[in-house]
Amino acid sequence: MARSDPYIVMPADAVDKIASSALSRGSLVLRRASADDMYIVRAVETAKDVRLQVDVSREYAALRSGDSHHAAQWIRVAPNDAHIHHLLLSRRPHATIAFKDFKEMVPGVSDPGNKLGVVVTHDPGLPAELTEAGASEFAGWAVRRSGVRPLHIEVEPEIIGLKQLAGKWPIEQLTTNSVMVVGCGSIGSAAAVALAGYGIGRVELVDPDRFLWHNMLRHALGAEGVGRFKVAAMKDHLAQHWPQQDVVAHRLDVVADAHHIRPIIDRVDLVLCAADGIAPRRVVSHLARRARKPAILACVLDNGSIGEVIRLRPTPRFGCLLCLRRYLADMGAMDAEADQELDYGTGRIHQPMTAVPPDLRYVGTFTAKVAVATLLESLHGDHTQRVPGEHAIIGLRPVSDLATPFDLSQAGDVRWLSIPGPRTACPTCSSG
Ligand SMILES: [Zn+2]
Known part of the structure; x- marks a missing residue:
């Protein structure tokens, strides 16, 4: 991931909604805060055509802001595949993979046409050794026909505040x-x-x-x-x-x-x-x-x-x-x-x-x-x-x-x- 890439911020409630959904993929609504070049996950399709708003508590003012809604996708992937690639690609700034290779690895990805597609993949069975190596359960992707790049997803941790001490x-x-x-x-x-x-x-x-x-x-x-x-x-x-x-x-x-x-x-x-x-x-x-x-x-x-x-x-x-x-x-x-x-x-x-x-x-x-x-x-x-x-x-x-x-x-x-x-x-x- 390059420093200039956008960031995806995922509140804990979005994590729960995706992880507990019976679907294997669905739509996401992102809000884009252009000044800070970040996307915030604001709604998740949890059942066929059921899209639920993500709870973001009041104090997270920046995460509740943002302008235009941006349609995106979440996809559950098979273990040991996409997220290893994500980890490796992340360590090579400006590296991309071809859209057709990505589609093979993440079946179900929509064709972005001439636009940018944002995809969040979820690998619930990620082995501990990969987590220790730096891979995460959620990975972001900037999908273009010309190539796919990894995006950083910042997931709200379970423990925040003084308990961290x-x-x-x-x-x-x-x-x-x-x-x-x-x-x-x-x-x-x-x-x-x-x-x-x-x-x-x-x-x-x-x-x-x-x-x-x-x-x-x-x-x-x-x-x-x-x-x-x-x-x-x-x-x-x-x-x-x-x-x-x-x-x-x-x-x-x-x-x-x-x-x-x-x-x-x-x-x-x-x-x-x-x-x-x-x-x-x-x-x-x-x-x-x-x-x-x-x-x-x-x-x-x-x-x-x-x-x-x-x-x-x-x-x-x-x-x-x-x-x-x-x-x-x-x-x-x-x-x-x-x-x-x-x-x-x-x-x-x-x-x-x-x-x-x-x-x-x-x-x-x-x-x-x-x-x-x-x-x-x-x-x-x-x-x-x-x-x-x-x-x-x-x-x-x-x-x-x-x-x-x-x-x-x-x-x-x-x-x-x-x-x-x-x-x-x-x-x-x-x-x-
Ligand atoms: Zn005295």
């Missing part, structure tokens, strides 16, 4: 886990998408805000979400791309609605906080510690020059967010963060808005990875994804004028650190 990624384990995502902005939406891709079974989204025009540049959502509540629009977005995942949307403010937040934390395995501002992060640190759940906090600092991911684990080895901040302040670290600590309660928030969109998605995906690594280690005893520490500082557009440990000088650099133990009499850690 089974045996290669701990998908069965992660399906049983749940994560609460606090803050569905740039970082949070990217983290939620990544959690779905890693196979986390349930995500509970928490955010009180609407998705507006100025959010669009840096968000997983597009124009379709403008005006909606972020959690509701994200739930729909995730359902469309990751239908196996359970998503719960909560239009809640983690600070003002803390009494509603506690029961959610109680039923999830981990909290991922990507909310802007010191107050929500402190509340998450406190509530997660009390509920004995790990929390991963993500943000960008210093106008998007660095990303920061903190993992808080409810063990006597590690303190809470306040314990870490106090320790860093004592070291003389990070004026920007110290400013925000001082401004706590005045409504001043982190300012990620100068950050570049992919940098925020990068931090969101990174945070989801740390969350997944934490779940695999703590709940499944799987250490294959172990991360190097509890506190990651990520170079995005570093300006290298920050005090240690934030003094990265290169983009793409990740500095991993531990975090200190609890302070004596820390109100979060001591009774936790």
